[in-house]
Amino acid sequence: MKKNILYLITVIFIGIFISGNASAADAPLLEDLMEKGTFPMIFISILGGIIGLIYLYLTGLLPRVLLPIWIWIDERFALYRYVNAAKREYYSVVFTLMPASGRTMPRSHTERYNVKAVWYWYPFYCLGGLSFLAFIVLTITGIYLGFYYVPDGEFVVDEITGKPTSGAYQSMELIMTQVTFGYIIRAVHHWGAHFMVASVFLHMMRVYFVGAYRNPRELNWMLGSILLLITIMFGYTGYLLPWDELGYAAGTIGLEMAMSVPAMGDITAQLVFGGTVLSGDTVLRMYWLHVFVLPVIGFGLMILHMALVWIQGEAEPH
Numbered sequence: 001m002k003k004n005i006l007y008l009i010t011v012i013f014i015g016i017f018i019s020g021n022a023s024a025a026d027a028p029l030l031e032d033l034m035e036k037g038t039f040p041m042i043f044i045s046i047l048g049g050i051i052g053l054i055y056l057y058l059t060g061l062l063p064r065v066l067l068p069i070w071i072w073i074d075e076r077f078a079l080y081r082y083v084n085a086a087k088r089e090y091y092s093v094v095f096t097l098m099p100a101s102g103r104t105m106p107r108s109h110t111e112r113y114n115v116k117a118v119w120y121w122y123p124f125y126c127l128g129g130l131s132f133l134a135f136i137v138l139t140i141t142g143i144y145l146g147f148y149y150v151p152d153g154e155f156v157v158d159e160i161t162g163k164p165t166s167g168a169y170q171s172m173e174l175i176m177t178q179v180t181f182g183y184i185i186r187a188v189h190h191w192g193a194h195f196m197v198a199s200v201f202l203h204m205m206r207v208y209f210v211g212a213y214r215n216p217r218e219l220n221w222m223l224g225s226i227l228l229l230i231t232i233m234f235g236y237t238g239y240l241l242p243w244d245e246l247g248y249a250a251g252t253i254g255l256e257m258a259m260s261v262p263a264m265g266d267i268t269a270q271l272v273f274g275g276t277v278l279s280g281d282t283v284l285r286m287y288w289l290h291v292f293v294l295p296v297i298g299f300g301l302m303i304l305h306m307a308l309v310w311i312q313g314e315a316e317p318h
Helices: 001-021 024-061 063-076 080-099 109-113 122-146 167-177 184-211 217-239 245-259 265-273 280-312
Strands: 155-157 164-166
Touching: 024 109, 063 080, 063 109, 122 184, 122 280, 164 167, 167 184, 184 217, 217 245, 217 280, 245 280, 265 280
Parallel strands: none
Antiparallel strands: 155 164
């Protein structure tokens, strides 16, 4: 039975491949179908997979399907053996470093204080996790936008409108008007950035007003302050990337602020903005900061920040 199913799937894929390469005349039709139907097909495939999993779960066939797959993978990669070895090393390290507690994961306030109701201040203890969730959403949507964005800040005269424009602005227009789901993805990225700035700021305020920055959490407070600055820099660099009138105005203000630094103004402007005047290099610098430098630094500090929370435990509610 399994061999017949595999044979049928192989024949279908071979038929699709041959029909797609049969003649050059069919190529435009196939390209047009792929351009317009890629995302609907992906959506239908995901939906079909979810429906199939639900059906297998309700009929009780899910273990019978997943178990052979897991056995096939484990025979080739020995995942079960390596996972057990990693768990043994992990538990040995945890019990060595913290023999008194022996805990492997930080307990939530609900577990620690046996909370039976949602207190009026309790949602404020979720702001750190919400900030990290917003960062994940921004990363996913940013990768999608990065497929189409062009960090070209050189101004040229548009042949149709006669107004100055840039490659960055044209790519932003392309995303908004022609890319599938581009308008929605950019909107999610835009409002997700606002949400992350607000949640990080409120998280810092909560930590300050309940005194959670005191001993032994001084280092984590400093890390949080640096992460707040990085979050603001994320928002600023992303604000300039469309290189429209608002972005150019924000770049002018930032450049003047950088040049006002005593004894280091010109060096700061050269390092961050690519010169003492705004140019195409400014967009390229902002792009590299927004897409590569800040994410690497921010993600590393987030991991360290959460590791300290795991080691020190969550601050007690006040």
